[in-house]
């Protein structure tokens with residue numbers, strides 16, 4: 001029997017999102033007891049269980065109320081949503097934070113020899129995809145008919161294998177398309193990983209745990225995009241130097257046994273580029289450090 005007092009979080013077991021999902025939860029302070037291939041991993045220091053599943057199953061587990069939280073690509077979420085809407089099935093969920101990983105796009109691609117003049121060039125042809133609903137929405141809006149070849153993987157080989165005339169698949173660097181002699185023609189959906197939760201009431205204890213976890217996640221993600229910059233700077237050029245720094249309100253501190261220089265510390269949401277570091281050095285700055293921040297709370 002499932003223990004309903006424990007928060008159940010669905011994450012991808014193996015694939016593009018699994019390492020980052022796990023790393024995020026670990027960075028939130030969860031001690032995950034992950035045993036080999038097991039479906040459920042218990043968190044040792046909080047009443048939380050992780051369900052390790054295929055990414056396609058995550059939206060359904062949330063919408064059916066089987067899991068409380070999930071981390072999934074928006075592409076998979078939107079596909080499930082469209083499918084359930086078409087079938088008049090329950091699709092109760094709440095979108096929460098976007099994650100800083102899993103960024104990709106769902107695109108149409110054709111063989112590089114194909115004389116492509118726009119989506120209408122694909123009218124009446126067969127398109128291979130794992131995302132038939134997103135594809136159908138795109139073509140329905142344009143009033144173009146097409147046939148679907150539904151594949152759950154290796155979509156990029158479909159044209160060469162004679163299964164389809166074009167494909168609609170996920171792209172990030174474009175290397176997979178290039179390796180298969182295909183060219184990207186139209187982006188039909190842009191996606192990144194997102195945290196989602198089930199609808200309905202969580203009860204006081206679970207809600208409090210969820211709120212705490214969400215605050216920590218925000219802190220971890222904010223910290224990821226933030227740098228701590230430290231340097232020694234000549235006092236007489238302080239104004240010029242602070243203007244070069246990618247942040248406001250730096251902390252300026254005296255240095256022991258050095259009356260000409262000060263230490264500057266600043267938290268910045270932008271990185272400090274090599275060009276700026278070279279400019280700072282030319283102005284007499286030294287010991288310039290750019291450090292990652294592990295977590296933060298404002």
Ligand SMILES: Nc1ncnc2c1ncn2[C@@H]1O[C@H](COP(=O)(O)OP(=O)(O)OP(=O)(O)O)[C@@H](O)[C@H]1O
Nearest residue numbers: 012015016017054055056073076102103104170172
């Ligand atoms: N090349 C990519 N770069 C970044 N994110 C990607 C990329 N490809 C896919 N993703 C995102 O990661 C999710 C999972 O991709 P993956 O290829 O691991 O899925 P899968 O093969 O369907 O895995 P599963 O076995 O869990 O069903 C995708 O739904 C998408 O949101």
Ligand SMILES: O=P(O)(O)OC[C@H]1O[C@H](OP(=O)(O)OP(=O)(O)O)[C@H](O)[C@@H]1O
Nearest residue numbers: 016153154170171172173174175176177
């Ligand atoms: O544009 P690219 O950077 O080449 O990325 C695109 C590829 O990444 C994904 O597959 P993944 O590598 O996750 O493997 P899979 O096919 O086993 O899911 C996706 O299905 C594409 O095939």
Ligand SMILES: [Mg+2]
Nearest residue numbers: 054055056057
């Ligand atoms: Mg999948």
